[in-house]
Every structure is written in structure tokens, then in C-alpha cells.
Amino acid sequence: MAKQSKDEETTAQGEKEEATSYHGDILESVFTHVPLIDLVAASHVSKSWKRAVSTSLRHFNKIKPWLLLHCQATRSPYSTTAYAYDPRSRVWLQIHHPPIKYISALRSSHSTLLYMLSPSKFSFSFDPLHLTWHNVDAPLVWRTDPIVAVVGHRVIVAGGACDFEDDPLAVEMYDLKTRTWDTCESLPAHFKDSAASTWLSIAVSDNKMYVAEKSTGVSYCFDPETKSWYGPYSLRPHGNVCSSAIGFANDHLILICLIGDDHGEEVTSVKLWELTGASFELCRQIGEMPKQLVEKLRGDFCSMSSAVINVMGDFVYISKTSAPEEVVFCEFSDGACRWSSVRNAVVNDQCRLTERLVFTCANVGLGDLQRAIVAQDRQFAVL
Structure with a gap:
């Protein structure tokens, strides 16, 4: 009788494990269709759900x-x-977070970086959901529209200096390890009339920063280790390119080009190029925006100065600063580009009149959301 009970128990346990495994397969399939923010709560239901x-x-x-x-x-x-x-x-989410201690207007000139700069203070955040802010002394040179980027453990602040400063091309670098500022070689002289984030585009790899002039495509590379600039590189494919921007997508330097008509008054297409070679002399077109999406970006969309470009992973996001109601994006998949657009659920006429809009881009994982909710008291709501 005892042996029979043991056999029954073994059989029941096997059936339970089989059911649990099958149940787990179903859950995995279901969870692929659940918004990431909702998976945070789901992962706390039980070990099997986690x-x-x-x-x-x-x-x-x-x-x-x-x-x-x-x-x-x-x-x-x-x-x-x-x-x-x-x-x-x-889905669009609204993020309710604790108040930020403001020192000036929010800005961003690099995909994940958000910063504020005053004559005495420099505050910046570069984690995915901006949970941590670093508050340090301002750089020595006062700037109004610099390019700012994080390369490794260093924050680079270049150009954008006020008219009364001696060197409008000055470059300074903050070391997150030593918590000190250091001066570097100034921006190349080519940028003397365009040394501001309005006219420059930047792309950051693991150890270098690339700066390109939007109107000409002339680019230079900055190495934080040597504090020096290298180049120039001409990032201009054939064709009537009226403006361009750069970014890194999965370790590949991508060039986003606005192609104009013969008079340079209207954008007729938007093309993406992958740049390779020691001097980025090899260009391979990898995608072109469909005509119907180009139409959504028309109007004053004649240069990259009126566009916001965010590049990360397999994605390129493109929107207009003057009319951000629509966001166009491109996803690289299996050697092809898939274009789409999404209605900006946030922006309306009141928002444009009373608020400053700043875009960043970040890889957000389940761990980031858990830390935001549990440790940082963030709340997320699906719009």
C-alpha cells in the first residue's frame, strides 16, 4: 500500500512538472505581447512567472x-x-518622478545624455531613465549651446562658448572617476563658424566621439585618451545632400542625409548610409524613407538644424522640433530597413507653447524599470 502511494506520488509529481512546463511555455508566448512596464508586476507573481x-x-x-x-x-x-x-x-508611457533640482534649461546633444548648465553648476544624467544626476562645478568656459557627450568615464563639453570668451572652440572634459575637469585640444578651426550643437551632429563609440558639420558633412574624431582631434573626414555620399547627421547603430557609423531638390528649397527624400573604411570613405546605402513619411516631415524640414535625430541599437528616430506631433523611425532588421511612424501622444498646441521639448533615447530593460519603481519611486502610466 505504501509502495502504491509512492508510485502515485511520483506520477502526480511528473504530471505536475509537465503541466508546469506547458504552462510556462504558454506564459512565455503571452508575455511577448505584454508591455514591458506590465512585466515588472508579472515577474513578482511567482518564481515560475519570473x-x-x-x-x-x-x-x-x-x-x-x-x-x-x-x-x-x-x-x-x-x-x-x-x-x-x-x-x-x-505604447506611450507617462513617467511620474520626484522633482528635479533645476539650475537651467534641460538640454541634450547625445542620445542618452540629459544635462543642465549654468555659469556655476553643471548637472547631467546618462542612465536610461535618468534616475541619477551628477551635480558638479561648471566648466571654466561659459557656454550657451555646446555639444556634450559621455565617452566611457568622461563627459566632454565642446564649443558653444559665449561671444566674450577668448576661445569659442574650447573643449573641456570631466572625469567621473577623479571628479576633476581638464582642458583639451580645441575644436578644429574648420568649426569656427559652426561650433554649437545647433550646427553640429555627434556620434559616440566606446572610446571616441565623432563630430560632423550638418551642412557640409566634414567630420573629425576626438580621442579622450590623447585629448586630441583627428581628421578631417568627408562624410558626403554622391547626390544633392542638403544636410546630414551621424550616429552609431550597433557599432556601425550611420549617416542620415536629407536629399534636396535642385534649388535646395525642399527635401525630396531621406536616405541612410553605412560608413566604413579607415577614413569612412566607403558608403553603402542601407535605406530610404518612403515618400508618404517624407511628406509628414515637410514644411521647414530643410536642414538637420530643424530635426531631432536619435540613433541607438537597431533604431533611428527622426522628428521635427517645430512640429513634433509625428515621430518617424527606422528599424534595421535582417539587412533591411523597416520604416514606420507613430503619433506623438504627448504633444498638443498647449504643450508647444508652454513647454520646452527635449528628446533622448535609451535601452531600457526590466531591471531599469524595477529600480525606477522600487528604489526611485517612479510611477508609470500607459497613455
């Missing part, structure tokens, strides 16, 4: 970078509301 969430993210979905929009009021107390578009789930 495993199913982890497996679904690992096997069924690659990371797709979020587009983050920060809307800062233009009047005191300059409060900011943050939003995010999750392309995996195709």
Missing part, C-alpha cells in the same frame, strides 16, 4: 530602444514631465 518573463525577453524579443520625451515648463518652477515610447509594446 522565469517565464525572463525567458520571453531573452528568446522572443530583442531590446528596442525607447524614445524619451522630457517636457519642461518655460516658466517658474520649470517643472518637467517625462514620457516614453516603447517600440516593443508600441
Whole structure:
């Protein structure tokens, strides 16, 4: 009788494990269709659910970078509301976060970096959801529109100097390890009339920063180790390119070009090129924006100075500063470009009139969301 009970127990246990495994497979499939933010709560239901969430993210979905929009009021107390578009789930989220200690207007000139700069203070954040802010002394040179980027453990601040400064091309670098500023070789003389983030585009690799003039495509490379510039490189494919921007997508330097008509008055197409070679002399066209999406970006969209470009992973996001109601994006997949657009659920006429809009881009994972909710008291709401 005891042996029979033991056999029955073994059989029941086997059936239970089989059912659990089958149940787990179903859960994994279901979780691939659940917004990432909802998977945070799901992962706390039980150990089996946590495993199913982890497996679904690992096997069924690659990371797709979020587009983050920060809307800062233009009047005191300059409060900011943050939003995010999750392309995996195709939803807009509102992020409720603790108040930020403001020292000046929010800015961003690099995909993940958000910063504020005053004559005495420099505050910046580069983690995916901007949970941590670094507050340090301002660089020695006062700047109004610099290019700012994080390369490794260094923050580079270049150009954008005020008219009364001796060197408008000055470059300074903050070391996150030593917490000190250092001066570097100034921007190349070619940028003397365009040394501001309005006219320059930047791309950051693991150890270098690339700066390109939007109107000409002339580019230089900055090495934080030597504190020196290298180049120039001409990033201009054949064709009537009226403006361009650069960015790194999966370790490949990408050139986004606005192609104009014969008079240079209207954009007729937007093309993407991959740049290779020691001096980026090899260009391979990898995609072209469909005509119907180009139409959505017309108007004053005649140069990259009126566009916001965010490049990360397999994605390129393109929007207009003057009319950000529509965001066009391109996803690289299996050697092809898939274009689409999403209605900006955040922007309306009131928002444009009373708020400053700042875009960043970041790879947001389940761990980032868990830290934001548990440790940083963030709240997320699907719009």
C-alpha cells in the first residue's frame, strides 16, 4: 500500500512538472505581447512567472530602444514631465518622478545624455531613465549651446562658448572617476563658424566621439585618451545632400542625409548610409524613407538644424522640433530597413507653447524599470 502511494506520488509529481512546463511555455508566448512596464508586476507573481518573463525577453524579443520625451515648463518652477515610447509594446508611457533640482534649461546633444548648465553648476544624467544626476562645478568656459557627450568615464563639453570668451572652440572634459575637469585640444578651426550643437551632429563609440558639420558633412574624431582631434573626414555620399547627421547603430557609423531638390528649397527624400573604411570613405546605402513619411516631415524640414535625430541599437528616430506631433523611425532588421511612424501622444498646441521639448533615447530593460519603481519611486502610466 505504501509502495502504491509512492508510485502515485511520483506520477502526480511528473504530471505536475509537465503541466508546469506547458504552462510556462504558454506564459512565455503571452508575455511577448505584454508591455514591458506590465512585466515588472508579472515577474513578482511567482518564481515560475519570473522565469517565464525572463525567458520571453531573452528568446522572443530583442531590446528596442525607447524614445524619451522630457517636457519642461518655460516658466517658474520649470517643472518637467517625462514620457516614453516603447517600440516593443508600441505604447506611450507617462513617467511620474520626484522633482528635479533645476539650475537651467534641460538640454541634450547625445542620445542618452540629459544635462543642465549654468555659469556655476553643471548637472547631467546618462542612465536610461535618468534616475541619477551628477551635480558638479561648471566648466571654466561659459557656454550657451555646446555639444556634450559621455565617452566611457568622461563627459566632454565642446564649443558653444559665449561671444566674450577668448576661445569659442574650447573643449573641456570631466572625469567621473577623479571628479576633476581638464582642458583639451580645441575644436578644429574648420568649426569656427559652426561650433554649437545647433550646427553640429555627434556620434559616440566606446572610446571616441565623432563630430560632423550638418551642412557640409566634414567630420573629425576626438580621442579622450590623447585629448586630441583627428581628421578631417568627408562624410558626403554622391547626390544633392542638403544636410546630414551621424550616429552609431550597433557599432556601425550611420549617416542620415536629407536629399534636396535642385534649388535646395525642399527635401525630396531621406536616405541612410553605412560608413566604413579607415577614413569612412566607403558608403553603402542601407535605406530610404518612403515618400508618404517624407511628406509628414515637410514644411521647414530643410536642414538637420530643424530635426531631432536619435540613433541607438537597431533604431533611428527622426522628428521635427517645430512640429513634433509625428515621430518617424527606422528599424534595421535582417539587412533591411523597416520604416514606420507613430503619433506623438504627448504633444498638443498647449504643450508647444508652454513647454520646452527635449528628446533622448535609451535601452531600457526590466531591471531599469524595477529600480525606477522600487528604489526611485517612479510611477508609470500607459497613455
